[in-house]
Amino acid sequence: MSFDPGFRETLGDLLAWRRDVRRFQSQPVDEALLRHCLALARLSPSVGNSQPWRFVRVADPARRKAVIASFERCNGAAAGTYDAERRETYLRLKLAGLREAPIHLAVFCDEATEDGHGLGRATMPEMLRYSVVTAVHAFWLAARAHGLGVGWVSIIEPECVASHLDVPAEWRLVAYLCVGHPVEEHDDPELVRHGWQQRDAAAALLER
Numbered sequence: 556m557s558f559d560p561g562f563r564e565t566l567g568d569l570l571a572w573r574r575d576v577r578r579f580q581s582q583p584v585d586e587a588l589l590r591h592c593l594a595l596a597r598l599s600p601s602v603g604n605s606q607p608w609r610f611v612r613v614a615d616p617a618r619r620k621a622v623i624a625s626f627e628r629c630n631g632a633a634a635g636t637y638d639a640e641r642r643e644t645y646l647r648l649k650l651a652g653l654r655e656a657p658i659h660l661a662v663f664c665d666e667a668t669e670d671g672h673g674l675g676r677a678t679m680p681e682m683l684r685y686s687v688v689t690a691v692h693a694f695w696l697a698a699r700a701h702g703l704g705v706g707w708v709s710i711i712e713p714e715c716v717a718s719h720l721d722v723p724a725e726w727r728l729v730a731y732l733c734v735g736h737p738v739e740e741h742d743d744p745e746l747v748r749h750g751w752q753q754r755d756a757a758a759a760l761l762e763r
Contacts, residue, residue, distance in 0.1 A: 572742055573695055576704030579655040579735035588701055589658065589734070596694035601686035602679075603671030608690040608729075611720055613659035621719040622711060622731065623653045629710045648749055651708045656733030661716055662691055667725035687729040694732075704737035 558566075593610060601607060613619055634645050653659070664687045666680075676682045695705045713728035746752050 569696055569700055572740070573699045574704070574741060574744060576706045576733070576735075576737045577649045577652040577745065578738040579652045579657065579704060579706075579733065580738055581655065581657065582736055583657050584703065584735055588703070592694055592697040592701065592703070595697040596690045599686070599690040599693045601671070601689070602676050602682035603674030605668055605671030605674075605676070605683060605686060607665045607668050607670070607683045608687045609663040609665050609722070609726055610694075611661045611663065611722065613661055613720065618719050619653070619659060622659070622716055625711045625715045626651055626653055626708060629712060633710060644749075644751060648746070648751060650710060652706050652733040652735070653708060656706065656735045658732075658734035660730075660732040660734060661720055661722075661728060662687060662730040662732060663717070663722060663726035664729050665723070665726055667723070684727065684729055691730045691732070698734060702736065703734060704740075706733040707731070708733060 596608070596610075597606070599608075613622065630650065634642050637645055664684045666683055668683075691707070695707075698705050708731045711731055716728050716731060717726065741748060744754070747754055
């Protein structure tokens with residue numbers, strides 16, 4: 556398989572335009588499109604071919620309400636950790652689209668999976684969770700390529716989410732995703748646009 560320069564340029568554009576979305580339209584997401592993006596996510600690499608990702612759709616209003624309550628508790632607590640000036644900036648940020656997004660996905664790592672027979676994770680068991688992250692990123696890119704936006708919400712209590720979703724005890728929350736059609740599109744991160752943190756232009760490559 557070979558990829559021409561046009562494809563490589565488009566891939567670069569996709570990576571640049573994959574943004575964390577917090578503002579969603581109310582229109583529903585086509586079910587076939589959602590499932591297609593999830594199917595692409597399952598092509599992700601995983602340690603020992605363990606495929607430990609578990610995508611859970613959160614559709615029940617009471618469960619969504621519990622997640623929103625968790626976010627609001629954590630968000631308030633986080634704001635209190637900053638000095639007055641930084642706290643004011645923090646409180647102006649929109650950090651989640653939990654109320655607007657038509658689709659909520661909780662993504663767990665099944666840390667008890669027997670798939671993969673333990674290959675590659677005896678010395679680095681965290682590789683299971685890293686494998687889930689690759690699936691989340693693949694889903695994010697697939698969604699963006701099809702015009703959907705994704706927001707990753709981390710200001711929540713993992714144990715609270717797992718409890719309200721009644722998942723197996725061995726599952727650990729890795730990501731909570733809001734999915735839908737974005738209200739707006741930008742090629743720069745929202746946190747840059749609203750003055751929280753600039754991108755580091757320094758090269759990430761280190762040599763020893």
